[in-house]
Amino acid sequence: MHTFDLSMEHITKIEGNASIKLKVENGKVTDVKFATEEYKRFFTEAMKGKSLSAIPAHLARICGTCSNSHIMCSIEACENALGIIPSTQTKILRSIMMHGLMIRDHALHLYLFSMPDIFGKDAFLDFDESDPIQHQLLHDGFDVKSAGNFLATLIAGRSVHATLPTIGGFLKSPDKAGVTEAIEKLKNIRPAVLRLIEIFKSAPFHFDRKTKYIALVPKDTFGYINGNLETSSGEKFEEKDFRSHLEQTVIPYSQAIGYTYQGEGYMVGSLARINLAKDKLHPKTLESAAEVLELFPSTDIFYNNLAQAIEILHSIDESIDLLSNNKFVKEDVVKTDIAKTAPGTTGIGVIEAPRGTLYHKIVLGEDGKAASGEVIVPTGQNQINIERDVGVLVQKLLDESNSSQADLDKNQVAFEIEKLVRAYDPCMSCAAHFLKVEWEEK
């Protein structure tokens, strides 16, 4: 019977720094610890006393790859606190900004992090250019990433730590030439994304288990900003009420905090979104991905990759429509007199970031500045499931090894763990850096 400790100090090809510590005694997994190794940077403590106009850019620095979703969520929280209603054009530009983020961020995860596992390669750059399929995928990967980067930069000024979105609107509207170029680039990458969907549909990795999932489900078109929170067990609740549904769990060995729903771990992210709202995808996406969408709803965590690929397609189709059917004009930013907003006023922002539901809360102080706030990130919500799944996975490998009398290859165990963790697409920069605070609704 196997007895060993497995310590993986740095899980690779994920965003940030995570570790796994695993204990096996007499053929049974007795302990699993999935932890972030990032040091806290105390963003929610540091936001106290800052002007509201500085808060979105401040909280964006929690995480590079998710930065534009933190900006979006923080703007929503601040606008809700101040009673600002953005213009129709602003709402459209924000939707496109999120589509650009999804294309860029999902493409980074799917091509550079996850795809090498399918092809038995260590790195995406190791793909063989003399092999027609691998050659095509190399070019596809960088072209798709590049188009997402272009779209995000056009609308938001930068694809990382955007400079144009602000409370009340955008500092600049996209120019016509940029819009035309973006449409062209998006049309050009669509065939590549159909190939991407095919790759992840036929990927040989599966890990199925029961779990609840939660996502923000829009009323009409599939998107990442509006809607109500829905769960796989049929419950619905409004954004402002989320705190009475999520329970905070301190994970003593990690610099992050976990969350449960009705006392159990749950999952957020692309898989949750496609499971709960696939019928609301763009008509062209529904048509092109009709067969693959039959696989959802699913609780196979490796289909999170497939769901991300489908979301890229939707974001392309939706962005092409939004860019083609709207004329963008110079607009003033909507402003309000912060001094007239009562101290203690609270604003909640809830959006779907690439890795799942993101919550921002801001409380205004006496002087119209931020008195306090809190941020709940997707990886914090997925953390409990990740840990549990790693334990189940390793137990399965141990049982297979025991029944076949084959030696257990620890390198293979480590690889299988990494692959599973990667399917969750965790973001450890986001997961750390928060100070646990007691959060009481007033």
Next chain:
Amino acid sequence: MQNEEKIKIGWFSFSCCEDNTVVMTEVLNDHWQEWKKIFDFRHVRVLKSKNIFDDFDIAFIEGAVASPKQEEEIRDIRNRSKKLVAVGSCAVVGLPAGQRNTFDEEQNQHISFLVTKFGASPKVKKVSEVVKVDAEIPGCPMSPEVFLEKVNALVSELYPDLISNHNS
């Protein structure tokens, strides 16, 4: 070019949001074919699993230095690297990762147990407070253009023949 003849690159992230890592992967969109020929991405965790930690021609350090353990790691990287480049605001000036350095007494009371519990240093440092830095690329995140400019300058300095042969 054989792998052993390529320029050995290390990319290391410390206390930060890893925005520069994302920008680097976006710069790859336009330069991957050229870089694949001349760079050996020897230790770049965002790109690969089988990382080799031996010697580097150019080591890029992203992030501020938040603990004695990180200080030790950066000194080790310095000793193995011909050139060490501090990348992005947290590495170059220590902020925003080191924002707790300026917290007031009340804020420090809120965070001190966590600073101690996870073995962080009392003060977060910029990279040049720990080791000699050969080049700095500021910005939050770094500008792709400045990054390319610095990379090309370092490659030309270290391996002038390689660049002229590669371009010819």
